[in-house]
Amino acid sequence: MKTHKGRILFICIIATVFAVAICVQFIRIQNMSVAQQILEDSKAYQGVTRLVYPNRGNIYDAKGRLLAGNETTYEVGLDLNAILKSQRTTVAKAVSDVLGMDYDQVLAYTEITPGNGNPFYIQLDGFVSPEKIMQFEALVKEYKEMKVGRNEIRPRLNGLMWTPHNKRSYPEGTTGSNVLGFYKYLDRTQGMGYFGVEETYNSLLAGTPQMVYTAFDPQKLSMLDEIPPGADLELTFNREIQAMAEQELDDAIEWSGAKGGSILIYNPKNGEIIAMANTPRLDPNEYWNYAELFPNPEPFNPTISKTYEPGSVFKAITVAIALDSGAVDLDTVYSDDGSYEIGGVTIRNWDFGAYGDVDMTDCMRWSLNTCLAWMAEEIGPDNFYAYLKAFGFDRNTGIDLGGETHWPLKLPGASNWYPIDLATNAFGQGISVTPIQMAMTVGAIANEGKMYVPHIVKAVIIDGKRYEVEPVLAGTPISAETASKVTDMLTETLMDESYEKANIHGYTFAGKTGTGQIPTEYGYTNPLTNASFVGWGPSEDPQVLVYVWMQEPTLDIWGSQIAAPVFSRIVEKLVVLMDIPPDNIRLSNQAPDQVMNIGE
């Protein structure tokens, strides 16, 4: 009995020692440095962490119509682990037939053994249309329903994968493309917006990519945090008006033989861009044609990026400065003998004529260079350039579009400034501007002296909430009284027979033509010109400003012959599209939101 107890005790001790040794070993293994490494490595097998890119935000026009959105496309690839040896030729043939890829090349891909430095997955095409995916699905279905004999192998497409993702799409094609810019969607991870709204608002549209962890263990799965898409943008831009402006511009270029052109339709009351037509226009769906369409240094959007000497449209600014500074009044008389001497240079009128005693309205009516040169001297160089700076000719307008430029303003005292510049600047020569600068500054005349920063985004929509963009006042360079005087003056001149081509039936607008000579390295020797027209109205309450710039027309050199009729045609259609009542209805105090246009 005693011997028996001793044995049991011995076995118990051995078992206890063994159990303790196992526990010690457990603890030791758990705390080894390699164990920590194994633990870390094991996390890779517990789930997958991916960087998820949100859907890029949509861009809408002022009426809620989609200008830039996303459409579904597919990535097609080969999961090399899943491809059956017996089905390699089936997969290669399917890919070759549907995607038009080389059969031998695809077959070679299917024969790659994954691992040991070889890929596990091969992407065949990143952007396959849904129609082609339907062809793959039809093949899968056909193979599934195929009757095969006992010794035959059923064809399968195991290992051929297609995954949907978004692709940027511009339903309007080239319409408004200079304003929208484009998104390089072929680069799915580093893609970004270029030019226009896509560039300026890239970070808002793109949203914030997030790292998302998905556990393989179903017990650890839970709802993933929803990744908010990029912000949607609502533009001030009107698709119908933009399409109309582009059509008019194309027609005008063809008719006038111009090299190019721009049409800007702008709301002077708040700085909203209603339309901005340019040539050439890129289809952003095929953005890779950019370099071909815009050879260096052709700007993507000339309205904001190309400067030119505007010619007589600038006289509207000069006369506003002259009236505001008190240098002249409406009744001031200027005696025109056809020439004006300044800085040793003689200024002459556009037709080399002499008009005798003229008041300020006649100066504008006949667009007299001599009168404007005299006016600038009356203002004085310091005062004149101080006003030009107040109008913003020495800087960008600040429009929310990528790529804006401006021509540096030559100022008295600078080495490149001469007294003659004061006179020529007064009638728009020797000074270069962009059309957007001209629209903003003339907008001050149309809007009681208040000048707004032009902008294209009306509202930002984030998570279904709409945040309106407030107009920004760029300055008040002239008084409301001066603005009203200039508008009245230019309304009166536009009624003159010589401006017949700019008239709009049933509506009263103010406006000014411009014919800008083009400087070369030898002076103003280019026989071609820049023909412009700026007009705003209805005169008593301007709701819209239209700026037309035709580059180097060959049919005629004068703004009154080339740009003025384009302005007239645009405004005739614009008043219909914008529901602006004609003078007889509007002036009888009818509520403008209770009327509609219909055709006879």
Place this chain on the structure above:
Amino acid sequence: MSTINTPPAYKQAPWRRQLQIIGAFMLVLVIVATIAGLYLSISGRAAAAGRRIQQLEMRAKTLNLEINDLRTHLALISSSISLNDRIDSLNMQTLDPHSAVYLEVPGYSPDLRKEIDRDPEPEAPKATLLPEYTRSLWDWLREKIWTINPNPLQDANEVLP
């Protein structure tokens, strides 16, 4: 004085003793099996729910893509280029501004901006896992005991508001 070591008057029958040991063992076994079964059942349902979540998330992603796609397709067929093509194919002409007549229609507002001036979309109710899938058995037992007698100190006649 001597003590007499008296043996017990009776002794449990060996079979009865064995039956008690087996009974206690079986009781422990049943309890363990019950707990294990419960755990397996709950964890199985949790896993199935997890997989379902995954599938629904995939479905939501696909639907989002489809919505984007349809929206873009709609924009494509109603784009100015498509509409102009349709106008041409129907032998229709765009309005000549000179032939437009301005008529007053009380109450008519041509502003279509309301399409996207909508109120914020109501936030979709976020699905949450039932507590059965997240709490431990101990939590469940504690909650059940607490629910049976939520406030033992409360007077039985007291009327709660």
